[in-house]
Amino acid sequence: MKALCWVGTNKLSVERIPDPEILNPHDAIIRVGLSSVCGSDLHLLDGYVPTMREGDVIGHEFMGEVVAVGPALKKMKRGDRVVVASVVACGGCWFCDTGQYSLCDNGNAHAAVAEKALGYPGAGIFGYSHAFGGYSGSHAQYIRVPFAENGCFIIPDGVRDESALFCSDAFPTGFMAADMCGIEPGDIVAVWGAGGVGQMAMHSAYLLGASRVIAIDRFPERLAMARTYARAETLNYEEVDILEALKEMTGGRGPDRCIDAVGMEAHSPGAEHYYDLVKQQLKIETDRPAVLRQAIMACRKGGTLSIVGVYGGLIDKFPMGAAMNKGLTFRMGQMHAQKYIPRLLDYVQAGAVDPAYLLTHRWPLERGPEGYDMFKHKTDNCVRVAFQP
Numbered sequence: 001m002k003a004l005c006w007v008g009t010n011k012l013s014v015e016r017i018p019d020p021e022i023l024n025p026h027d028a029i030i031r032v033g034l035s036s037v038c039g040s041d042l043h044l045l046d047g048y049v050p051t052m053r054e055g056d057v058i059g060h061e062f063m064g065e066v067v068a069v070g071p072a073l074k075k076m077k078r079g080d081r082v083v084v085a086s087v088v089a090c091g092g093c094w095f096c097d098t099g100q101y102s103l104c105d106n107g108n109a110h111a112a113v114a115e116k117a118l119g120y121p122g123a124g125i126f127g128y129s130h131a132f133g134g135y136s137g138s139h140a141q142y143i144r145v146p147f148a149e150n151g152c153f154i155i156p157d158g159v160r161d162e163s164a165l166f167c168s169d170a171f172p173t174g175f176m177a178a179d180m181c182g183i184e185p186g187d188i189v190a191v192w193g194a195g196g197v198g199q200m201a202m203h204s205a206y207l208l209g210a211s212r213v214i215a216i217d218r219f220p221e222r223l224a225m226a227r228t229y230a231r232a233e234t235l236n237y238e239e240v241d242i243l244e245a246l247k248e249m250t251g252g253r254g255p256d257r258c259i260d261a262v263g264m265e266a267h268s269p270g271a272e273h274y275y276d277l278v279k280q281q282l283k284i285e286t287d288r289p290a291v292l293r294q295a296i297m298a299c300r301k302g303g304t305l306s307i308v309g310v311y312g313g314l315i316d317k318f319p320m321g322a323a324m325n326k327g328l329t330f331r332m333g334q335m336h337a338q339k340y341i342p343r344l345l346d347y348v349q350a351g352a353v354d355p356a357y358l359l360t361h362r363w364p365l366e367r368g369p370e371g372y373d374m375f376k377h378k379t380d381n382c383v384r385v386a387f388q389p
């Protein structure tokens with residue numbers, strides 16, 4: 001089959017590789033219908049995620065059709081149209097039982113690698129390095145899905161492929177970001193990053209009771225999207241001082257809840273960006289925490305910071321004093337897809353949110369390298385590219 005492979009930092013290639021097979025009775029094989037790029041893939045591409053190997057198939061947000069099922073699967077059958085959680089979790093351990101699927105004890109086939117880096121291993125993620133299980137990703141014609149009955153969700157009638165697609169990763173991540181905020185009626189929520197996850201966090205904040213949502217980014221087309229589709233007020237951080245602007249918009253109090261939907265490759269105007277870039281290049285810090293620093297300063301006293309942008313290692317100049325003295329609450333994590341997907345499919349079916357607007361480009365898999373280049377440099381107003389393998 002054809003697959004889009006990582007072959008080195010900033011190098012992708014479409015290759016012919018063997019078709020996946022059922023390896024475990026709980027596996028299913030899915031013929032991929034649509035597979036989207038995700039902002040977190042750029043960290044792989046840029047070489048910030050260790051344990052990638054030449055030839056690894058990337059991609060973790062996808063939907064498709066079940067073409068083979070392992071003998072232990074009772075509820076799934078060939079021909080089912082499904083969206084698949086990007087997180088590989090067993091569905092039976094203590095963490096899964098308590099809804100913390102991304103912390104699953106059994107989802108990571110390479111647990112020892114993660115244990116060394118994190119203390120305890122978390123779940124696996126499709127196509128996201130050997131530290132996250134070494135699972136082959138979804139930018140391919142077919143994919144093996146372990147623990148398939150825990151990870152695959154039947155797409156309800158009337159929900160289009162491109163709407164279901166983002167219930168795999170971007171929507172549950174954005175929803176969890178808002179959920180972790182503990183939003184109370186009337187809250188003002190600020191969201192850093194107006195990409196796919198940020199946009200979904202904005203919708204989710206309203207669904208959970210926010211009265212106002214403020215989006216922060218630097219790309220005019222993404223800010224326009226946030227205004228049009230997610231009913232957000234917007235700030236361009238290259239045009240205004242974010243701290244001052246947020247203070248002014250909130251009567252001097254600051255936003256009640258702040259969401260970091262950017263993560264380790266944050267960009268900021270001015271000297272701070274170059275300071276972080278140099279430290280990162282010299283490997284003195286692995287992540288550029290510009291958004292985190294700004295959100296800590298901007299958040300109202302006693303507010304909550306919810307972090308779903310991915311961080312990989314160590315950061316520098318973290319304003320712990322501000323966080324402590326302002327009494328901030330921090331919530332963070334890889335998202336628990338399996339916990340949220342059924343609820344999100346309901347929202348989509350009911351017409352409350354249609355994430356399909358994120359899809360700006362729908363391309364054949366052969367154009368994978370070009371698609372990532374466009375996504376990375378945000379040319380042609382690209383928000384999300386999905387490949388049709």
Ligand SMILES: [Zn+2]
Nearest residue numbers: 038039040169
């Ligand atoms: Zn993702």
Ligand SMILES: [Zn+2]
Nearest residue numbers: 090093096104
């Ligand atoms: Zn589990």
